Amino acid sequence: MSSEAHPPAGGPTLRPPFLTRPAGKVCVVWLLLTAIGITVGLVAPRRLLPGFDATTGTDVLRTVVFFTVLATPVAGFVYAVAAISLMGRRHPGSADEPPPEDGAPLRGNRSATVVWLVVSSALVVVMLVWGVAVWSNQQSSAPGALRVRVTGQQWLWTFAYPGTSVQSRTLVLPVDRPVLFEVTSLDVTHGFWPVDLGTQVDANPNEVTVLRTTPDRLGRFEVRCSQICGLYHSLMDAPGVVVTPSAFSRWLQSEGASVATAGRVARVGADR
Amino acid sequence: MTVDAPPRRLEDTPLGPAAGGLYRHQSALTGLAAGVVVGFLGWAAAHELVQAGSWGTDRVVAVTMVGWIVGFTLGVGAGNAPLQWVVGRRPTAEDHLYWAGVGQGRARYWKYCTDHKVVGIQYLVLTMVLFGIGGGLAMLIRTQLLTPHSTFLNPNSYNAVVSIHGTAMIIATIVMVTGPFANFVVPLMIGARDMAFPRLNALSFWLLVSAVPCLLATFVLGGVDAGWTTYAPLSIQAPVAMDAFAVAIIAFALSATIGGINLIVTVLTMRAPGMTPGRLPIFTWGSVVGSALGLCAMPAFLLVMLMVLSDRTMGTSLFDAAVGGSGWLYENLFWIMGHPEVYVILIPPVAALFEVVSTFARKPVFGYRIVVGAFVAIGLLSLAVWAHHMFTSGWAPDLAVPFMASTELISLPTGLLVLCLIGTLWDGYLWPRLPLYFAYLFVWDFVIGGVTGIYLSDVPADQFFHGDMFVTAHFHYALMGGAMIGATAAVCYWFPKITGRMLDERIGKVAFWIIAVGIQVTFAGQFWAGLQGMPRRVAWYNPVFQHANQTASVGAYLLMAGWIVFLYAMVRSAHHGRPAPANPWRAKSLEWQVPSPVPLENFAVQPVVTSDPYGYGQADDAPGGPDRTVENSAPVGRDGAERQGTPP
């Protein structure tokens, strides 16, 4: 992809130094942008994304960083070429007549196209392999997972723990134990999104969808609704917390006891 | 016989008093009146017959809206020709002339005019109206989101605003290049006198016009609270506004289908002699691929909205899981439309950009065949990626990987398009006029939109990002920063041809910079909010997102100011701009070889094409010399004999 100024006729001449040629300038800008982009990619996601409390969240962070690092050279190349193209021959923008000459009759460049295609295909393959690896890792069911039944409705979340009579508006999870969410809805489609766990699944009426993750850090988080569900979609937040296993069993016991003493379990919504 | 009288233009042909028949008395006004009357009659009849019962109000609203659309289109004159045909009558030559707008002056823009240039300008105005509606609603959204718990809008209004903002913008972006420019420019580009079906052209326009009041009516019918995607079952339970919404979409889908067929047939069958597929301008290819894709997508939109109406007005349970239906059926059908649809939005402006970049860098298109191949590949692949919108829906987890693969694959032809675009810019002799400014902005914005898309294509990452403001920022960068900026470049590029005047560069450049900065600030703010974990379509949010939202809102106000300045530049230049020569850019495609403004039948003499319109930098081309694309041959009759033509 080069079409430099023709050297003067008559006798061998030195070509201008690489870095002053357009291709050279592209390389400089490209390296600069790539360096900036990779730095941003290594720093920004960590700072801007939530502090994830689960393995699935860590997967998200790693993916975002990795893909940014992969994509930056490509974006940088495009921007470098576009920027240096501005530094070539230029007609005054205020002129009412077109430029006196045409640009180079460049109808294509096979090697540039092939290299681009090969590199971008390789990147796609890498991204795909990465994604498949992470995804299948997430999909593998862990034995002994804690089952949590999540029920969405307009406009609140209820969390039930099978095996107990606990029904809670707060999602309490023990750290370092795989959890299997069984998610459903009582009315319309909601989005069960425990944000800091880095994963989500829709809550569909009359269907049960599953979500697997393993909380690996203590802390508070929020459950938000990610699928517009009507009037108070914005208010459909629920608190969540990841606690130690002992705190979790204590909580289950006390919740179960208070539920039992309260009498009949209040069931919200129709029995369909 | 006089020898020196000036040749008469076709447009000045005197017509008899009966030319045009009923059309003489019809216009948008009669359409409006008929629409109101038939709508009211529909309302009255429905009210009498079907009001009682569970689905009564839905039926009444649906019938009223259908009545409005039927009345309006009949009132503006769309039914004249089909009704004539079915009773066996045929129009006369004078009828055709009247329909093409002869003798009506400016009034023809308000009528069912078949001249593709008139329809193109009508579409341009309608597009700007739709952007105005969508943009105004965006201002309401961003004002609401200035503070975490604003009382500016109540939640029902907010949901309604969000839904119609999305829908109006989707419709506007679908038609923004195909409507004005495929209509106005493509027949000129291929050397034709009009589109293949001029009456259908007018129909697709007026049908779309009739859909707009239905969309606006949703605000007074309770508001659509389900976003523009209107997932069932929420949309089945929504207020009666949803029936109006569904009818509007049905009208729009029909309009887009008809328009798409018109364009495809025009390019297939009406090219000037010598215009082989390899000599077609890229813009024509892009318009055809976009329309073909629309033909695949619009029937799905039609079907899903008919099903929504069926569930709402007839009580069927296609989407009600309690009675055997499935919300996933809705999602699949919707996204089978929804994903190809974004490429219907994207491909025509990108194709227009190739014309812009080629002209203002004075270079041929880099990789012509690759660009065409990439358009086709994107079109085909886009039919196989829809479920990436459903990665977190819980539907068919086993299909997540195949859809991830197809989605990531589509980045390959898209990347090739970007490569060819910058390749066309490379080593050119740049003439930095306003269209080129927007072309460079496109490159900047679209790369960001594309790169942020790859996170979303990765299933595990999408588990976090789905339904989050990051998604919103991604598609706004791609559709607004990308497609819409491409369309703006097209507006600047073809402005002299359409209006006969030059667009004011100074004001345009002021608008450009405001818009350019506005886009970055607005959507960077949204990326920020998205990375932090803010869901989309919320009226109230956690205060931790406030800074990001305020950034986005400030950017949005800036954007709006920029668009207003651009609109001012357009309107002012259309009236007071410097008169434009026929070919101010010294471009080589056929539309620039006719005068501005363009005569009624475009070409007095059939052009014969001998090369593609990218002959820049040819060795034997004198600088700024005569265009080699067209042989201005004398018209040749079918028997090969020469005949005298008339100059324009």
Place this chain on the structure above:
Amino acid sequence: MTTAQSGPVTGPEGTGDGPLTPSAPVDRHRRATWAVWLLIFGDAVFVVLEVFSWLYLRALNTHGLWRGAACSRTHPCVDGQGHPILGEVPTASPTKTVAVALLVVVGAALLWAAERAAREDRPRRAVTLTAGLSLGAVLLACLVQVDQFRGLPFTRIQGSYASSFFFVMASDLFHLALAAFVCLGVWMGSRRGHYADGDAGEVRLARLAVTWIAASVCILAAVTIVFT
């Protein structure tokens, strides 16, 4: 040398559809054929997605309520209005479905005959007769379809089979109405002599459209009868 002309200004023949320089009939017909094929393509997408929806809902059988196979008097299911469903929902009788399909096929066949008559420049009466009979067949199909709605052994709120059946038949009815419109136009046009002199172009297009409609009705009939 310029010459003034006293009549409308004309250009060369066959140069595209301007208001004053209409294309040759063969060109116009070619474009119209393309348009009809593209419309058929769009409608085919529509029909394919209808079939997809039918099969999908049947496979999902959400809550067992495709046809409510598990519903019984002791364990009733609930329909869309809260009324009980006390047993499996019966299927619609195939008789009327098949009758509708046969009638529209006959209508398409008659249009084939009309086209041949026009092409071979038979007397006007032949074309008018076949076109008129075709119209009659399609109208009869519409009537039978409406009659089928009224005689269904289920209501459309009784599960997704019932809902889908209703939707598909309603869509068929709409297509039949379109076919009737087309047949009507051919019949009226023939009565006015538009298809004399072997000018069968329009009849051919009508035949194309109605043949597709017949095919789509048959496809949907087959799906609704086989996949209950």
